[in-house]
């Protein structure tokens with residue numbers, strides 16, 4: 001069954017149609033990619049799916065339930081977790097603390113628990129610290145735990161965002177251009193990390209410009225251009241799709 | 257690889273835990289051996305420390321702006337005055353009752369306003385402070401208007417009153433330390449991390465399932481509870497309150513203290529309150545006769561210099577020194 005079902009999602013900004021009746025389904029456990037030229041509407045689509053804003057029309061089903069128009073935090077609480085294209089770290093916190101925030105959804109207790117610090121509280125904090133350590137190791141930031149997040153180089157900041165998102169134990173993870181700013185070596189490492197995340201049973205939807213990365217990890221790809229979905233299929237199908245080639249050649253011609 | 261931070265964190269934790277207690281002990285000793293006047297100044301500092309420690313939840317940890325926290329101090333102060341005078345309540349009960357009122361008002365006012373962003377929130381909180389100020393002036397049958405409320409009983413418990421300012425000073429310092437202790441516990445927890453995440457990025461906090469509006473409201477209410485206690489303590493300590501006591505000047509002074517001590521840190525608000533209260537007194541007693549006129553200018557110059565050279569606040573000096581020491585040890 002599809003874990004995520006996007007049905008005719010349209011998003012208008014004034015006269016601009018950033019998403020034009022987009023539909024696709026992401027099967028549970030799969031690794032799905034959304035590609036397209038700059039300004040095609042990929043991030044807008046993530047914003048609509050994750051509840052950052054509501055779509056103008058259309059429906060989003062997560063795990064069979066309609067989540068269209070729910071508050072972003074409520075959607076996240078159901079296990080739909082996204083990262084941002086422009087990194088959104090908690091700058092005044094350490095790398096480890098950033099990841100610890102990620103456990104919010106899977107942990108409990110507020111003012112009372114923090115004041116009383118009973119056995120349950122201490123066990124939970126200990127658990128969070130251990131899991132944070134292993135998540136940072138998982139993304140390759142194991143030795144940066146105690147530095148301030150904003151002192152990390154840009155590429156590592158992106159990895160930290162991934163680790164933080166994983167702390168929330170996503171059922172569906174939306175990654176918006178995680179390879180931006182990474183060098184070739186780091187991108188290869190990231191590809192490996194994404195595959196391992198997926199192997200853990202997390203369904204992944206990936207926005208990426210790095211075609212090497214997309215073709216390597218994605219099982220299915222949807223292509224957006226000017227807000228519309230112009231193609232969907234396996235990497236092999238997408239590579240030979242005339243509409244896709246035209247869209248990419250078109251933008252390259254514009255840039256030339 | 258063992259990270260150097262692990263080896264340096266342990267001794268530092270014990271050290272930083274003991275230091276404030278020692279400092280507080282020294283302060284109490286100083287207050288007790290000095291004139292009643294100095295004890296009063298230190299008592300004010302402790303009261304402002306409570307106020308700022310609360311404000312720090314909202315402005316520091318959560319990164320929001322409130323220009324109207326004086327409203328809740330006024331609620332506490334007038335609550336204490338009216339409840340002890342009209343209903344004959346014990347000061348402690350009056351403080352607790354005023355706190356509940358302040359908490360409820362904060363909930364009712366905060367629920368709609370905290371959905372506003374940036375400037376709107378700041379304007380709304382500023383209006384709250386002004387409205388409260390007007391009420392304390394106009395509702396004379398309850399507040400005595402400009403005249404103010406006098407004869408408020410001093411702090412005490414079970415009929416036993418703390419007779420002079422020195423005994424009260426000890427109580428105030430203990431209460432301020434208790435306030436910081438709570439702040440420290442809350443900061444280093446799931447709750448505190450959620451607040452600090454909101455300060456860092458609301459978008460990222462929401463994407464991790466944090467209900468941003470609800471946590472902002474919680475921080476606002478906590479700040480209001482602290483402010484109410486501070487207002488009550490002021491009333492019982494001085495025995496007199498008037499609308500001016502909780503006017504806009506209070507907002508300006510508390511901001512100075514927050515930034516001076518280090519906004520967003522646990523000890524910063526109390527440290528800032530202390531330093532900002534002591535500088536004028538030190539100047540008063542050390543400046544030569546001719547310069548006395550310019551005391552305010554010197555005071556402002558000192559504040560500006562501190563903010564320029566220690567932008568993260570005075571409480572950051574401790575950790576700076578620590579960092580340098582551990583750097584030396586590693587090198």
Ligand SMILES: Nc1ncnc2c1ncn2[C@@H]1O[C@H](COP(=O)(O)OP(=O)(O)OP(=O)(O)O)[C@@H](O)[C@H]1O
Nearest residue numbers: 013016018036037038039040041042043044045085
């Ligand atoms: N909040 C907004 N308000 C107005 N217009 C917007 C907003 N967000 C996006 N747009 C517009 O919608 C279109 C799609 O933008 P979007 O960010 O979704 O593209 P993208 O595919 O993610 O591009 P990129 O690859 O550069 O990240 C663009 O024309 C953009 O200017």
Ligand SMILES: [Mg+2]
Nearest residue numbers: 042043044085
């Ligand atoms: Mg984008």
